[in-house]
Amino acid sequence: MSIAISEVKTQELYYPEIAEITAVKRFTDKEKWFDIKLPGGRSLGHRPGQFVQVSLFGAGEAPISITSSPTKKGNFELCVREVGMLTKLLHELEVGSTIGIRGPFGKGFDVESFKGKDILIIGGGIGIVPLRSLINYVIDNRNDYGRLIILYGAKNPNELLFPDELKQWEKNKDIEYHVTVDQGTPEWKGNTGVITTLIPGLDLDLPNTITAVVGPPIMYKFVLMSLKTKRIPDENIYLSLERRMKCGVGKCGHCQINHSYVCQDGPVYHYPELKNLQEAI
Amino acid sequence: MKKYQLNNEQLPSFIDHLKKQGTVFAPHKKGDASFSFKKVEDPNTVILDYNRTLNSIKKYFLPPREQLLSFSKRDNSFQKGFIEKEKKIFLGVHSYDMKAVLKLDYNFTQGNPEENYLLHRKNSIFVGVSFTPDEFHFSQSVGIPVHNTEGFDIYLEKNTDGYTVKIITEKGEKLIDGFDTLGKAKDIATNYTQFKNKLKYNYNRLPEVFEQSWNAAVWEEISKKCVGCGTCNLVCPTCYCFDVEDNLDLSLQTGTRDRSWDGCMLNSFAAVAGGENFRKTLAERQRHRVYRKFKYISDITGEPWCVGCGRCTAYCTAGISIVEIVNQLCDIYEQKYLNRPAMAGLNAERL
Numbered sequence: 253m254s255i256a257i258s259e260v261k262t263q264e265l266y267y268p269e270i271a272e273i274t275a276v277k278r279f280t281d282k283e284k285w286f287d288i289k290l291p292g293g294r295s296l297g298h299r300p301g302q303f304v305q306v307s308l309f310g311a312g313e314a315p316i317s318i319t320s321s322p323t324k325k326g327n328f329e330l331c332v333r334e335v336g337m338l339t340k341l342l343h344e345l346e347v348g349s350t351i352g353i354r355g356p357f358g359k360g361f362d363v364e365s366f367k368g369k370d371i372l373i374i375g376g377g378i379g380i381v382p383l384r385s386l387i388n389y390v391i392d393n394r395n396d397y398g399r400l401i402i403l404y405g406a407k408n409p410n411e412l413l414f415p416d417e418l419k420q421w422e423k424n425k426d427i428e429y430h431v432t433v434d435q436g437t438p439e440w441k442g443n444t445g446v447i448t449t450l451i452p453g454l455d456l457d458l459p460n461t462i463t464a465v466v467g468p469p470i471m472y473k474f475v476l477m478s479l480k481t482k483r484i485p486d487e488n489i490y491l492s493l494e495r496r497m498k499c500g501v502g503k504c505g506h507c508q509i510n511h512s513y514v515c516q517d518g519p520v521y522h523y524p525e526l527k528n529l530q531e532a533i
Numbered sequence: 534m535k536k537y538q539l540n541n542e543q544l545p546s547f548i549d550h551l552k553k554q555g556t557v558f559a560p561h562k563k564g565d566a567s568f569s570f571k572k573v574e575d576p577n578t579v580i581l582d583y584n585r586t587l588n589s590i591k592k593y594f595l596p597p598r599e600q601l602l603s604f605s606k607r608d609n610s611f612q613k614g615f616i617e618k619e620k621k622i623f624l625g626v627h628s629y630d631m632k633a634v635l636k637l638d639y640n641f642t643q644g645n646p647e648e649n650y651l652l653h654r655k656n657s658i659f660v661g662v663s664f665t666p667d668e669f670h671f672s673q674s675v676g677i678p679v680h681n682t683e684g685f686d687i688y689l690e691k692n693t694d695g696y697t698v699k700i701i702t703e704k705g706e707k708l709i710d711g712f713d714t715l716g717k718a719k720d721i722a723t724n725y726t727q728f729k730n731k732l733k734y735n736y737n738r739l740p741e742v743f744e745q746s747w748n749a750a751v752w753e754e755i756s757k758k759c760v761g762c763g764t765c766n767l768v769c770p771t772c773y774c775f776d777v778e779d780n781l782d783l784s785l786q787t788g789t790r791d792r793s794w795d796g797c798m799l800n801s802f803a804a805v806a807g808g809e810n811f812r813k814t815l816a817e818r819q820r821h822r823v824y825r826k827f828k829y830i831s832d833i834t835g836e837p838w839c840v841g842c843g844r845c846t847a848y849c850t851a852g853i854s855i856v857e858i859v860n861q862l863c864d865i866y867e868q869k870y871l872n873r874p875a876m877a878g879l880n881a882e883r884l
């Protein structure tokens with residue numbers, strides 16, 4: 253195969269746009285929320301489940317999910333856990349600081365094909381961050397979708413993210429919201445136990461329910477087992493994967509699983525597709 | 534195809550003729566036993582009779598280290614990287630290394646055509662040269678015979694007095710324009726083009742082998758010898774994975790964002806924050822490397838992504854041979870799935 257190189261239209265792939273942090277909120281010891289304004293207040297134009305490469309000059313870039321829904325015009329939102337160098341420096345930034353943004357990247361959730369279906373959300377820990385984009389998208393297009401069932405699990409009550417919104421989801425009659433923590437505190441009145449304990453009790457319209465799962469790698473195995481026991485068809489399951497990412501555009505190779513580049517084909521995968529990939533879950 | 538004769542003593546003036554038309558890069562001696570592509574200063578130092586260069590010409594299109602941008606932390610601003618668009622003439626390229634460039638073309642233009650690669654790559658001219666396969670070359674097994682001229686503008690085929698000059702493209706034709714001393718073609722090829730090193734199966738049968746090789750014991754076996762140094766990635770002409778890193782200068786206020794060659798054999802390649810590593814063991818990483826060469830991209834393009842240059846084997850400190858790996862997989866496949874005894878000898882040919 254030869255490609256006519258001189259005729260290929262090239263793309264600048266690695267230059268970030270400089271964006272401004274317009275609001276910051278601390279949720280927990282480790283997690284902060286950021287509201288980000290692109291030049292001119294332009295919308296990012298993303299899909300739920302996509303991510304951006306956040307750039308801090310001197311520290312590099314990190315893939316971070318977009319947590320706001322595309323139905324929110326203008327600024328977009330990120331929620332970042334402090335785990336290392338870049339995320340620590342990001343946490344030190346205040347309103348008015350600038351960061352670099354590349355993206356949005358990846359495929360995200362196919363919200364069009366979910367229309368008319370019940371949506372079951374299963375989020376573990378920081379996995380709720382990308383799922384929140386989908387949740388708010390469904391809430392903002394409530395008539396296009398059936399039931400919205402949210403299962404959210406965290407290690408302990410202090411690690412629950414988006415506390416104000418959780419209260420609203422709880423109150424909203426249109427949402428079936430269930431939360432559990434691995435370990436309660438004396439004040440905790442809700443469920444305790446891992447997230448899989450919430451699954452058996454659900455009353456679902458199986459063929460008509462789309463399940464979106466995001467959480468730490470260890471969670472997937474157990475959640476998938478529970479979903480199987482519950483007889484949710486594989487075709488109705490979507491998962492989002494984390495991998496090391498350096499470019500976001502299918503070149504650097506870091507995110508590769510077999511023939512698939514997570515930054516291009518994922519991070520959200522249709523489960524039947526994932527089953528054919530080795531080393532995926 | 535037009536053909537001429539270039540005698541050995543004409544070579545320096547031929548190179549001078551090329552130099553008038555662009556920057557010429559060609560193989561030179563590097564130390565006692567090695568060769569390296571370098572910019573030609575003195576035509577007399579160019580060596581066209583060589584077995585392989587340590588690095589392929591990949592280094593000119595995807596430099597080992599390249600500045601993507603420079604930045605200032607003071608005002609969080611950046612400046613785009615700069616890539617010179619000089620005309621490059623590559624002289625003395627072997628057929629497998631040419632093919633490797635065509636494969637990189639695919640990788641860097643699919644999906645998101647990358648400007649950096651393409652700016653380096655456009656405006657290049659290739660003058661190939663024939664070679665005598667040594668104990669490491671096996672390009673014939675992956676569909677690239679010695680005289681494969683795909684990608685070349687001119688091809689030099691060695692003969693007793695010098696070279697038969699074959700003009701492949703219009704660009705090649707233009708390149709010899711004004712060099713009037715070329716003689717009439719003699720067609721007296723002398724290069725011995727038989728390969729000693731061979732894969733047991735022709736490349737078009739490898740997909741079925743790799744379909745069954747995921748759980749082969751071979752991966753565990755070689756991982757006992759492999760030290761995970763990543764040399765095999767760096768020297769491979771079709772490996773193009775990279776890392777991106779910000780480097781601050783002494784002021785700690787300004788710096789550059791650079792990309793550099795990376796390798797999937799290195800432990801940290803698929804590691805993420807929090808201690809998770811998606812290919813923890815050397816066996817998993819070896820399998821990934823070899824599957825990248827023979828399955829993942831090949832399933833899409835129908836071509837192996839290994840060009841049979843033999844570098845990964847010649848330069849592996851642990852003596853790991855990619856031909857042996859693939860041939861062992863062929864043996865296992867044959868025993869297990871075709872119920873035939875393996876043929877004796879690693880190089881028994883079965884096409």
Ligand SMILES: Cc1cc2nc3c(=O)[nH]c(=O)nc-3n(C[C@H](O)[C@H](O)[C@H](O)COP(=O)(O)OP(=O)(O)OC[C@H]3O[C@@H](n4cnc5c(N)ncnc54)[C@H](O)[C@@H]3O)c2cc1C
Pocket residue numbers: 303312313314315316317318331332333334335336337338339340378381382493494495496497498519804805806807
């Ligand atoms: C698609 C996707 C979405 C993500 N969304 C979020 C999110 O919404 N919120 C959040 O807090 N985190 C998210 N992460 C994880 C986040 O990218 C990592 O925590 C972050 O890169 C760590 O960088 P660091 O410099 O702080 O950590 P360090 O441990 O200092 O990083 C060291 C090196 O490892 C690399 N690295 C470590 N982990 C990752 C990783 N997961 N992906 C890529 N490179 C990595 C870094 O680039 C750096 O070079 C997401 C990851 C992916 C792949």
Ligand code: SF4
Pocket residue numbers: 758759760761762763764765766798845848849850851852853
């Ligand atoms: S060069 Fe040899 S020892 Fe080094 S990583 Fe490759 S196979 Fe292993």
Ligand code: SF4
Pocket residue numbers: 765768769770771772826838839840841842843844845846855
């Ligand atoms: S895998 Fe080895 S033999 Fe094949 S192209 Fe790469 S370095 Fe050459």
Ligand code: FES
Pocket residue numbers: 496497498499500501502503504505506507508513514515516
């Ligand atoms: S992040 Fe570089 S290829 Fe996916």
